[in-house]
Amino acid sequence: MTLKKNKVKLSSILKLIESKKKIKKNIFISNIKNIFLATIGDLTICNHDKYLKFLKKTKSSAVVIPNKYLNQVPKNCFPIISQNPDIDFIKISNFFYKDCVFDKISNDNLNLNILKKKSININFGNNFICEKNVKFGKNIFIGHNVIIKENCIIGNNVIIGCNVIISHSIIGNNVNIGDGSILGKKGFGFKIYKNTIHRVPHIGKVVLKDYVEIGSNCNIDRGSISNTIIGKSTFLDNQVHIAHNVEIGEYCIIAAQVGIAGSTRIGNNVIIGGQAGISGHLKIGNNVKIGGKSGVIKNIDDNKTVMGYPAMEFRDFIKKNMMK
């Protein structure tokens, strides 16, 4: 996933999306980023009211927006008004990055004998396939049939189970990843426009901070323009699905078969019971407890305990379901 362009004139970008707006001064764009991260030289997108507060103070050089947000764009940011912000942003992303939808496999793998010699205490099982430019710390245990794709970074004291597939990932220290888990695949993102499906480009990474534990048969998708992040000392059980751009805080406990949809942000010390589901683009506070099998469809404030489908405060769940 390499950046194809470097300092592109904004006027060229506008042609790409058939914008007729004129630009008075020369603006150069070096990269695309999300609205939280974009700064001078970046082009970003704002496509939902909940991101307006970030739009108002963005330092990015340009932003793709629907017309209704025009008044919210700061003075130093060039507004690109679009009838279809998502589709236009996809077009621009594909211009900056190539191959940003599907990964091809590389047959250019590391020589394992050299890897073994160069590393301090690396152990791996049979049929370990490690593509080029992967970096390892010391004290690494890797199971059988593991695949690590190019450019991944693996910290110290990491245990990786069997049949694990890792791509586009940065793995911290003291991390454990269970058998059969898959990290770093593109997310399930696309926009339908004029009867055509446009896949959202995925250029983000999976970031597992220190002391994270991932169970077996989990899926953690890479971010689209930002990263998918699992915070320090957060533990996941088996068969958990974490969609693209999700950010989870520290010391969270996520039980089996939980699913978290795209771009949701979860605080610290959050406990999520088995089979719970959390919709996309939500914000879950710190110290929240979510009961097993809950279906969370709106934001949750700090320190709340919720349960149910749709999830409600725990005392309401008890009142509604347990009393007659």
Next chain:
Amino acid sequence: MTLKKNKVKLSSILKLIESKKKIKKNIFISNIKNIFLATIGDLTICNHDKYLKFLKKTKSSAVVIPNKYLNQVPKNCFPIISQNPDIDFIKISNFFYKDCVFDKISNDNLNLNILKKKSININFGNNFICEKNVKFGKNIFIGHNVIIKENCIIGNNVIIGCNVIISHSIIGNNVNIGDGSILGKKGFGFKIYKNTIHRVPHIGKVVLKDYVEIGSNCNIDRGSISNTIIGKSTFLDNQVHIAHNVEIGEYCIIAAQVGIAGSTRIGNNVIIGGQAGISGHLKIGNNVKIGGKSGVIKNIDDNKTVMGYPAMEFRDFIKKNMMK
């Protein structure tokens, strides 16, 4: 999975299931099919009221039925009245097909060098295991540790991830299959009779039409007597389970961790939210939207939006849950 018999006298089949009914004329059976597909020369089964409309106009040569459906059988179809239609149909299936419950592995694999030479632009990773009689189109990318079992057909421009297992499948053009997904295993079908579990034979296939996209760690089971079909341009996210005989239409979007039980048929342009479940033997119309985590236990008409467990019309879900 090969058809063992060819043109069998119906009288021999009746002996198999200890039927004492006499047949006046000679009827020959060449195959077994489901009630939707069976035609002259086929033997079929009708075991549920919801299939009665198909029974009434079947062109099949014979049908296994409970006594109560006798009046519904057309003149040219021989009724095989059974106290246990399912069990008798299993017996007959096992007579026509052998090994139709469990697949054994073949050690008779394709020579990959020859495959590479014969094919137009086929690329595959390490440890690719391809059994005999698999047919490939052009422009194929196959990841590491992939297994494709005998007699599968793979179209053009197909991308198959790592650790994928494909058996008994026909894959169209421009299809993408994510890491760790498993296609074509027998379904979870059996009947319990006199304290014995009889496994339903599986002789159907998995059919993925053109432009289908399958996420990671999905399961799509082969059909029992018909096929499991995913329609053109339908996309599945990660950890989706599609049971035997399910038929999904075109341009559907199915989010992560959805499960669809056996023999359910889903229309075109259907959107299914994450973790939703759909019971077996249902019919879901076109343009239906099913909210995340819904539990669908009855048919849904065209153009409806439903949510809840049990799933209800969306406005009822809002009324019931959101207003106080």
Next chain:
Amino acid sequence: MTLKKNKVKLSSILKLIESKKKIKKNIFISNIKNIFLATIGDLTICNHDKYLKFLKKTKSSAVVIPNKYLNQVPKNCFPIISQNPDIDFIKISNFFYKDCVFDKISNDNLNLNILKKKSININFGNNFICEKNVKFGKNIFIGHNVIIKENCIIGNNVIIGCNVIISHSIIGNNVNIGDGSILGKKGFGFKIYKNTIHRVPHIGKVVLKDYVEIGSNCNIDRGSISNTIIGKSTFLDNQVHIAHNVEIGEYCIIAAQVGIAGSTRIGNNVIIGGQAGISGHLKIGNNVKIGGKSGVIKNIDDNKTVMGYPAMEFRDFIKKNMMK
């Protein structure tokens, strides 16, 4: 997973957990077991009211308890009063067993040619990795890319699919295990104490009795101090998660995407619909039927049919949801 110690003085164990209690006579401990199984020479734990009836008649030589259970301990059992029974029991477990949290891989694998010669009708696919001291019965079919880790026992007439990983397991006769399933990983158990996460040691096994069938992409975790047990002729569909210490009876049918949390015990002839979830530490009776997508959060008596979230008697579910 080897027992490190043999006949340890109880006084040494008390020092381990900084207990200041004096022991008058010499008591020796040989092993740790759960409250159901512990007998003379064993040390056990009782940390919940629901296990009090077992505590009252335990034959174990010592038990870790909170102070409030002191009156319930039988005369011949030494009470170890603890402010944090779980944490102290973890400390003692780690003393008796080592490496009881994470498995390392062994590179000391069986020679497959010798295995083939020694066995009666064993068949395996490519890239079969079988660690030392695995025992096989006769008539074994093993797919491609299978991993069986040290000390497992596999019965007669067993079919194991492709990409299966088995560790710490005892597999009965006539068992079938679907593609991509993972048996015997440590469970998702830990206790948080003074801001540190203490992982619960896992020294138990997975036991599959005769005629068990496991679908594809399932996870069955090993027990912590007892075993995880699937009873005779119980069938699991795809993507089922069975947590540590779960015990399932005979002739149960468990549909796809079901999750059963730790230490729950399920009777015989139980049918569980797809996507249902069962909380931990529950007791589900015989002949229980649990509707698809139900969330079970309390014990269920024999012969009940339940559905809903939270699960209620089926007639109540109908009354609540279907009537207006």
